[in-house]
Amino acid sequence: MAIGRSRDFAALLDELIDEDARNAGGSPATLHSLDYLSVAEELHSGRINFTDRRAEAEYGMHQSAPPRRRADQAKTVKTEPPVAMPLATDPDEIARELGLGRTTDPKVLDRLRRDFAFRNHPDRVPAHLRANAMTRMQVANMLIDEAKRGKIKPQGAGEARA
Numbered sequence: 001m002a003i004g005r006s007r008d009f010a011a012l013l014d015e016l017i018d019e020d021a022r023n024a025g026g027s028p029a030t031l032h033s034l035d036y037l038s039v040a041e042e043l044h045s046g047r048i049n050f051t052d053r054r055a056e057a058e059y060g061m062h063q064s065a066p067p068r069r070r071a072d073q074a075k076t077v078k079t080e081p082p083v084a085m086p087l088a089t090d091p092d093e094i095a096r097e098l099g100l101g102r103t104t105d106p107k108v109l110d111r112l113r114r115d116f117a118f119r120n121h122p123d124r125v126p127a128h129l130r131a132n133a134m135t136r137m138q139v140a141n142m143l144i145d146e147a148k149r150g151k152i153k154p155q156g157a158g159e160a161r162a
Contacts, residue, residue, distance in 0.1 A: 010035075086132035087120070094139050100147050109144050116140045 007015075088094065095101065098112050118124070120140070122133040146152050 084126060084129060086129055087136060089132065089135045089139060091139050091143060094136060095143050095152070098140060098143065100143055100152055104147060104150065104152075106148055109147055113141065113144045 088097075098116055100112070103109070117137065117140075120133050120136050122130040122137065125133045143152065
């Protein structure tokens with residue numbers, strides 16, 4: 001390693017690795033240094049042309065042949081799934097769906113919250129239903145919090161909200 005020379009950190013590391021390999025009895029490692037700024041400059045220069053069409057072509061070139069379909073699969077017609085409609089955001093309706101009013105046990109209420117979130121979380125529904133799902137989650141969380149504070153009393157049947 002030469003002392004007093006002006007060099008960048010990557011070159012210094014390359015020299016240290018080579019020196020370590022020589023001391024261990026091996027041959028110097030051949031590393032290619034990568035200057036991030038020059039790569040970023042090249043990407044932003046506009047000289048690299050990468051379009052969606054080119055990406056699809058490159059992707060297609062590296063794909064294997066599509067699997068052969070059986071005769072009975074070829075006859076089936078793909079249909080679009082039915083468009084889901086928004087669910088109710090009425091607090092009484094959500095309280096009935098949650099089953100509130102049957103218990104005030106915090107562990108059971110936490111389980112109800114998790115189960116409801118699993119079925120209704122905005123990240124788990126189609127994009128057009130996310131606002132509705134967010135509202136449903138907010139109402140359900142509010143109802144469960146009220147139940148934990150004792151504002152919703154256990155009942156056999158009838159209205160769940162106080």
